[in-house]
Amino acid sequence: MRFLKKKFYEYYLKPDIIFPSRIDRREFAFLSFSDTMMRRHISFPTRDRLLYYLRINAPAHAYYSSAYYRRPDAATMQEKEWMGADLIFDLDADHIPGAFESGYENALRMVKEEMKKLLDFLLEDFGFDKNKMHVFFSGGRGYHCHVFDRRVIELGSGERREIVDYITARGLDMDSVIVEKEIFADGYSIKKVEIMPSLPSWRGRIARGIIEFLKEIKSMEREDAIKKMMELEGIGRKIAESIYDSLDEERMKRIEEGMIDQLSAYKRLIKPLAKKLAVSLHSSTDEPVTADIKRLIRLPGSLHGKTGLKVEKVDIDAIDEFEPLRDAIAFGDEIVEIEVKKPFSIEMNEERYELKKGRARVPEYVAVFAVARGFAEG
Amino acid sequence: MDLHVIARYPFLEEAREWVKSEAVSIEEVLNEAVYDRARERAMERVKQAVEKGIIKPYPCVEESDCVMEIFSYPIARMIVAAVESDFLIRRYALAEAKKAYETLKNEDASFINFMLEKFGISMHDGKIHFTDYLKYAPTWHSKWKLVNRIMERGYIRLEKNEMARLLQEAIRKKIQDELFYLFAPPEVRKIFGELINRLRAKTVVKEDKKYEGEESMVYFPPCIKSLISAARNGINIPHVGRFTLVTFLNAVGMPIDDIVSLFRSSPDFNEEKTRYQIEHITGKISGTIYSVPKCATIRTWGLCNPDELCRKVSHPMIYYRIKRGKNEVPKEKVL
Ligand code: SF4
16 A cells, blocks of 8 residues: 555656646545545635645545536535536446456457447537547546536536437437338338438437448348347347348348338347447446536546556547557556566556566556556555 | 517516506506406416416407506416415416417417527527527427437427427426516505415415425525424414414425424413414414515514525525425435
């Protein structure tokens, strides 16, 4: 513990804090290495005061409120007086089923994919300006997206929930996604289904999703294609076979133009595909936190006490290139000695470290990570 | 603005301006025979709101019809405010808004646009921003959920009648918020006493169910809180204090039995006498329901003990409404 605290002190001598806007309206909260209780209701009139606090206390975790308050240091919500709040999306590996099965690095990769989906919704559908959004790696197990567009700041929790429902497809009316049409030709009426890939919103997303999926299916071997379809919820062998076998060139072409003329089997695809296109924001036990109009979020540029990694800003245009275990490293590469108690393996700064029990000499950032995670002692 | 339009939408700023420009005093509107029809229509507005949930339009043929219709609106508001029932305020605001919707959906696009602007919603070629949409859309309805809307770069296209529906909600909010802050002049209680008492009997019963026992007490103003704790601790409360306390507790829907037992620790407690007094004040015996005194009055009685919020209010009921309005605070989460 002494090792970690010392390293945190060193970091906070010259931290790269990204200050939230209107800092004097925010509540701050900290957790130190020795406390179990969070210190709350702290406010700073200026950035310097915050830096001073960090330097003196070197907290294990630092948070600030997404909300703006008239009196951020008041002890009760009533006295604080809520004035508005940024819109925060918290994507965490905990929210993705099975994310940890293939290890920490992979779990983070999966969350990043979710973040890319979220960004697409926020930019295309919601039309938020990239300059009014920040994406951060949380230093722990996920990514956060902050939207501080003036128009969303005053939204209440019911309205925020509608936004969450949108990106998670909750309450999506499957029947509104496709339009059934009756076409009269030569005295006959034919039922057709129209999908609209060029539309914005969910209608277009699902249409494009169906087309892309069917194209992929068509390009596959029969058995593989059927297996792939059966991975989707609610698709049995019969339906999978009937879809595959009916997908000739002619039909595929019509589908790409937005016309599906055999409804029942294809309709089954909509629901599971919607699920794939939606962002996994809910964990099974937790309510979606985005709908909260007041909450605490990690201070960008502060250290995460359980990893020693930094809450690091991610360039939205270069999110694919972002590597948390390289780009969020806060410490240097000077070689230090640690006592490994639990063997572990991690790739940091593009190098893999396989550490066995006993003494080991590693770069400082690996040492901090290992000690913070509880795999080693300094 | 055309008088007919003002008559259709009497909650608009334009209507208020027009009434002001007529330079008629409240006393005149409440008493003069010329305004008989306006007062009749005002009572009709409130009655229809309670009974039907919507107010039927009034045929405005002559300009004088419009004038009566316009004046009837502020009178109706005073009646509603005098009843001091949250239930009635909500119901009345909704009925007025529905009435407006019925005509709004037939207005032309430029008028709809004008109304949207009134509520701070700007339209860009038939589309509005989703934040404006969320403020007023009835999203409990599947069709209105954001996820089922076509939204492109933050903007949503709406049909004219859908715009009218959003406006209905905006209007409802406006009318309701205004009523929560409105305090009717005592004269209204004299002139419309019978109707007011009847409405009270009707709506206060409904609110009984809404009273959440001790839970609601956190929203009480400090003067009332002090009186309650004095009563509980057996301190003898002067008559005006009892009066204030009983009228207030009755207005927020506390059952009479609960009010009676509040005074149980009082040294000279006499159940029968206390009940009689309370039933007198709450109108069960006298037929007149006394209203909760204003802050100014409470202050002269030396019972005022103001906190921060008190600075913004002039009536204990308003304090209660504001505070209770803010109570939907979800639990905090830490990331
Ligand atoms: S200001 Fe009004 S509400 Fe507040 S304590 Fe005084 S009388 Fe009561």
